[in-house]
Amino acid sequence: MREREKPISDPFSGTSRRSVSALSISKRIALAVLALALLAAALGPAASPTLGGELAYVKGGVLHIRLASGATYALGAGIDPKWSEDGAYVAYLVPANGQTLSGDLRIVTAATGALTTIDGLGDVDAGEFAWSPTADRLAAALPAGKSGMGGGLDVITAQGVATRLGRAAGPTLGGVFWSPNGASVLLSHLTPSDASAPAKAALETVNARTGEVQVLVTASQGLLPAGWWANGGGILYWVDPLFSASIAADGLELMSLDLSHGRQRPKELLTTLPYVPWIVPETGSKVAVVAGRSRDSTISKQVEVCAAKAGRCQTLGREPGTITVDPAYGPGGRLAFIRAQAAGLWFGPKAGASPAAALAGWMKGRSLWLTGVGKSPSARVAGTEGAFAPLWVNGGRAVLLVDDGNLELLIVATGKSSVVVRDFGAGSLVRTDGYYGYVDWPLYVAYHAGTP
Secondary structure: OOOOOOOOOOOOOOOOOOOEEEEHHHHHHHHHHHHHHHHHHOOOOOOHHOOOOOEEEEEEEEEEEEEOOEEEEEEEEEEEEEEEOOOOEEEEEEEEEOOOOOEEEEEEEEOOOOEEOOOOOOOOOOOOOOOOOOOOOOEEEEEEOOOOOOOEEEEEEEEEEEEEOOOOOOOOEEEEOOOOOOEEEEEEEEEEEOOOOOOEEEEEEEEEEOOOOEEEEOOOOEEEEEEOOOOOOOEEEEOOOOHHHHHHOOOEEEEEEOOOOOOOOOEEEEEEOOOHHEEEEOOOEEEEEEEEEOOOOOOOOEEEEEEEEOOOOEEEEOOOOOOEEEEEEEEEHHHEEEEEOOOOOOOOOOOOHHHHHHHHHHHHOHHHHHHEOOOEEEEEEOOOOOOOEEEEEEHOEEEEEEEOOEEEEEEEOOOOHHHHHHHHHHHHHHHHOOOOOOOHHHOOOEHHHHOO
């Protein structure tokens, strides 16, 4: 049994908390990883070498790590895996029970399987933590009442040492988005109403070293961060006029705020559902978004490409009777997306009494489309029926796809595909964990590009 680690010297000012590595289980995983690596080396290249990197995926509620060598090991219950920028670590949540989207935050050293937990942190919500794009440190937003230290923003080293930044206690925080240069964190701050004042919201940045808070936007309505422009020159956010989750579920106005020339007026882009995976920055202020109202994700959705600085958007290309979703940018600005029938399974004019019964047929009609194919603005890729959530991998040579049964790898140049994870169970996730046909796929799949 490993001894409890001593507190590690923290480069930031603030309160440190002791880190604890998971003990005997960590040793067992490390030995299993070593054995798998040796076996993979003995057998030669992995079955799918064109993945070109490492993969973290959740299958049947169990988090798995697949190394570039092809060696794969299971960590036990886990969700929302996130790779550090250098691929050395994966942060993830161990749900408090099998049904929730919050729990203990853990860090695993990918190459060895060594586990680290953070003492005193309390439950962290899915989507409320993120790695810096420039260093091996995490930021985690901790709502009041969920942390032993009260609500606030913590920066956590890969060794599990947490430092409180930003507000020390009280406010409800949400959304964690590092600036592209790793200098600050964008998040929202809600002050609930009381007898003396109505509720107020603010969008703030917190300096990741000093904890200095800069308020960007304030309002007597909800403000939900959606991320940064790719060049860091501005931010994207949604406005929720009545702090209403029900209103938000049917679409909010997406705003763009230019930060590059002093205080600017925000520009209204379009109406979208407040789903961060459907907001995809590319270069400069260019961003692909899924526009459209209605919580029913099988109707009224179209991928549009916006120049966020100018406040202009253009539809990618409509086809009558279809929707487009799940945009993903690859090298050189090439865009992958999913096209499907505009079914309106829940709220469309042809909605039936049992949308779930029609969902399987609708899923099979989805397919992958790519821009930059021949002379057409975009073209369908044959053999990709039932596809969800494309991810560009291996430097843009391939696309990783979720389908109804497996995780599959599509070689772009040849159109050939191979199975990476069999019986992944995506169809059951849509049917059981989906929200009107939408699934937050980053909760279940995360990729890291290997070293070239």
